[in-house]
Amino acid sequence: METTGKTVNELPSWNNGEAKTRILNFVKNATDSASKSYIPPAERIAVFDNDGTLWNEAPMLFQLNFTFDRIKNLAPQHPEWKTQQPFKAILENDRETMKKFSHKELGLLLAASHTGISPEEFKAAATQWFDTAQHPVYKRLYTKCVYQPQLELLNYLRENGFKNYIVSGGGVDFMRAFAEKTYGIPPEQIIGTSSKTKLETKAGKAVLEKTPELQSFDDRAEKVSNINLHIGRRPVLACGNSDGDLNMLQYTAGSATPNLVILIHHDDSEREMAYEKHPVMGELKEGLTEAKARNWILVSMKNDWKKVFPE
């Protein structure tokens, strides 16, 4: 018989309460072959959104900060950017114009900063940024703006034979640059928004290049299609924080096997931010209604978490 979940020091940064109790009970039953709610190891698939679920997303998506920093770094090779919007606004740190960037302008910035290079080259650039850039509000590395209780949850699940996946609207190559070191989630367990790649031969070697053509915008229903495409099994645990995650949560809840659905509620104005609407990521509205109607775990960051960020 398998070892069931450890009983000492589980989820130490979670306050005692319904959320913590239900998570612990779910995992203990899932790993207890005598339980009616036992889940065979191969089926222990857990999916997590990233922005706002595993790390901070407000006031500004980290990937946009990375994009702006990279535009600045690349500017010497593009003298025309000094007079061209949307680049000009970034180089002049013109916050008012930057706040009003259209989707089309953001697309131009993403293309200029994320494509035309190989995934390996992109990873090197992103890794360097993660190793050095400071979050403007929290004054620490971006990889230290992750949620400590969630790091513990990921680890607790992994120790109990779950395979953790990220299924996020964030760029897949951007997430792959930090997630293995920070979350213990390897590249092959990361699903995200992606652009197409093309294979070229350079100096007799096969080289991939990232192109600006969208492959998948990993949000809402597309999260479910991508789970099917990449994983090929229905998850037994799903965790998100916005209506963009709702389809993934519903899909997980719709399984005939035991499952657990967790919705993170940003209600902590003191230690982080209290909001139900994000300028880029959209709302959390339907999700709150469904969570209550379906008895999903609704995590109050304020009440359920002892701390938000790691020390």
Added chain:
Amino acid sequence: METTGKTVNELPSWNNGEAKTRILNFVKNATDSASKSYIPPAERIAVFDNDGTLWNEAPMLFQLNFTFDRIKNLAPQHPEWKTQQPFKAILENDRETMKKFSHKELGLLLAASHTGISPEEFKAAATQWFDTAQHPVYKRLYTKCVYQPQLELLNYLRENGFKNYIVSGGGVDFMRAFAEKTYGIPPEQIIGTSSKTKLETKAGKAVLEKTPELQSFDDRAEKVSNINLHIGRRPVLACGNSDGDLNMLQYTAGSATPNLVILIHHDDSEREMAYEKHPVMGELKEGLTEAKARNWILVSMKNDWKKVFPE
């Protein structure tokens, strides 16, 4: 220090010779942390083509046999097929017409037999077929038409910490129906040709449906793009059998880390078939040239394998 490859009874169905020796040496070095050719466990990604590499593909792709059988099974719900090509030819077992099916006709048959249902429903249909259908030439279950030496290679790699992936032109849902049981390769390690899915709500539940719209035809350069999309690391071992695999083999060979590239040559007219051109899968021509020029392992099924199929 890690345990290095076992020395007893490794790859028993492989004859002693260069192919076997090079595979064993590669794995022993990859798992020996004192070796210059050591590969950390997280990077031990191995990719295998399926048709003609892990199981038989000639004279007829198994997935086409499945398609024809499924059309026959679905025929009672489609009385119009009795008079409509390409369906009519299948229902009448008109081999001459079937041999001449165009790509467009094959597309119609695949759509009729593979879409309009959920991935779970498709998996159930395919599983039933794998459990019962007999190969017309080899007179055994299709899952017994796999290559015994390759089963041993997959197992040997897995025991040495490699993560085996299938990267094949075959349908991803078709392969997922048998590969876990037959090869020990779970659904999330299978990359294949895929159609798009759409999310629908049926009786209040989120349900995916397979549509006829192509998502990815996993052949040639697209194999490399899909490896990047799904795995996000360059493989250290690649194995294929046709020019459709060439890009994947080149990409693996182009890594700066130690790597091993294996090309299976169908030269055994007695126990299987000798061919370098397949009616559906195309040729093996450039691959043979490259294998010789680059010193890849060229496996002679006739000389390197003690047996082809399991007992």
